[in-house]
Amino acid sequence: RVRRKIQLVDFLLSFRWIIVIFFVLPFSFLYYFSIYLGDMQSERKSYKQRQMEHDENVKEVVKRLGQRDATKDGLVCTARPPWVVVGMRNVDYKRARHFEVDLSKFRNILEIDTERMIARCEPLVNMAQISRVTIPMNLSLAVLAELDDLTVGGLINGFGVEGSSHIFGLFSDTVVALEVVLADGKVVRATKDNEYSDLFYAIPWSQGTLGLLLSAEIKLIPVDQYVKLTYKPVRGNLKELAQAYADSFAPKRW
Numbered sequence: 001r002v003r004r005k006i007q008l009v010d011f012l013l014s015f016r017w018i019i020v021i022f023f024v025l026p027f028s029f030l031y032y033f034s035i036y037l038g039d040m041q042s043e044r045k046s047y048k049q050r051q052m053e054h055d056e057n058v059k060e061v062v063k064r065l066g067q068r069d070a071t072k073d074g075l076v077c078t079a080r081p082p083w084v085v086v087g088m089r090n091v092d093y094k095r096a097r098h099f100e101v102d103l104s105k106f107r108n109i110l111e112i113d114t115e116r117m118i119a120r121c122e123p124l125v126n127m128a129q130i131s132r133v134t135i136p137m138n139l140s141l142a143v144l145a146e147l148d149d150l151t152v153g154g155l156i157n158g159f160g161v162e163g164s165s166h167i168f169g170l171f172s173d174t175v176v177a178l179e180v181v182l183a184d185g186k187v188v189r190a191t192k193d194n195e196y197s198d199l200f201y202a203i204p205w206s207q208g209t210l211g212l213l214l215s216a217e218i219k220l221i222p223v224d225q226y227v228k229l230t231y232k233p234v235r236g237n238l239k240e241l242a243q244a245y246a247d248s249f250a251p252k253r254w
Helices: 008-014 016-043 047-066 127-137 152-157 197-202 238-249
Strands: 075-078 098-101 109-113 118-121 139-141 175-181 187-191 212-222
Touching: 008 016, 016 127, 047 098, 047 109, 047 175, 047 212, 109 127, 118 127, 127 139, 152 212, 175 197, 187 197
Parallel strands: 075 098
Antiparallel strands: 109 118, 118 212, 139 212, 175 187, 175 212
C-alpha cells in the first residue's frame, strides 16, 4: 500500500499541543485579562459618570448612522468581529456589503435599582460582570446564564435560557424596558405598554435585525448565600422518569 505523502496539516495535527500551549492559551489569558481590567475600571466609576459616558456613546452611534447611505452601504450591523461571537450563528453577512456600527464601548452597568429590583445594563455587559456586582448585594438576575461570556445583548437578541427559566421564562421575559436605536438614528425606549410595545415584543430573537440595543432594564431577584438542594434518585421507565422530572418543577397537590 502506497503511503500518503505527509502534508503540513498532518504536522499541525500531530503537534497541535505546541500551538495550544504556547500560543492559544497565552493569547486567551491576555485577552480575557484585558477584558477583566476594563470591567474593574468600569465598576470603579460612579453610576452618574457611567450614564454620562453612555449618553455620549449614544450620540456617536446616532452620528454614525447618520452617515449611512441606504442605497450604497447595505444593511446595518455591529462591528463586533465574528470570532468573538459565542454561538453557532452563521455570520457570513458580515463578509458581504454592510454598514458597521461600533458598540464596543457599551459594556457598563448603568444602574442597580434596589427599590424597583431592576438592573440597567448596556448590551455588552456579560454574566460574570453583573454577578460580581449583584451577588454581594444578595441579588441576581432572575435568569442568569451559566456561561460568563454571554452578554445581555446576545441573550436578549438571541435565545437566552437557563435553569431558572422554568420559573421566570426566557431571559427576554425578564426584561422590563429596552433602549434601542433604529436604522434612521432615532433612539426609543420600548416597554410592554408604551407606544413602542410592538418593538419591545419583537426585539427578542430578532438577532439585531430591528435595531441596535443600547441598554436594557432587567428584573432582579433576592438570593441567599447558599442554596439547599435535595437530591432524589428516580428509577423506572421513560414515562416514570419524565413524570418525576415534571413533578420536580410542579409537585402534585394531594
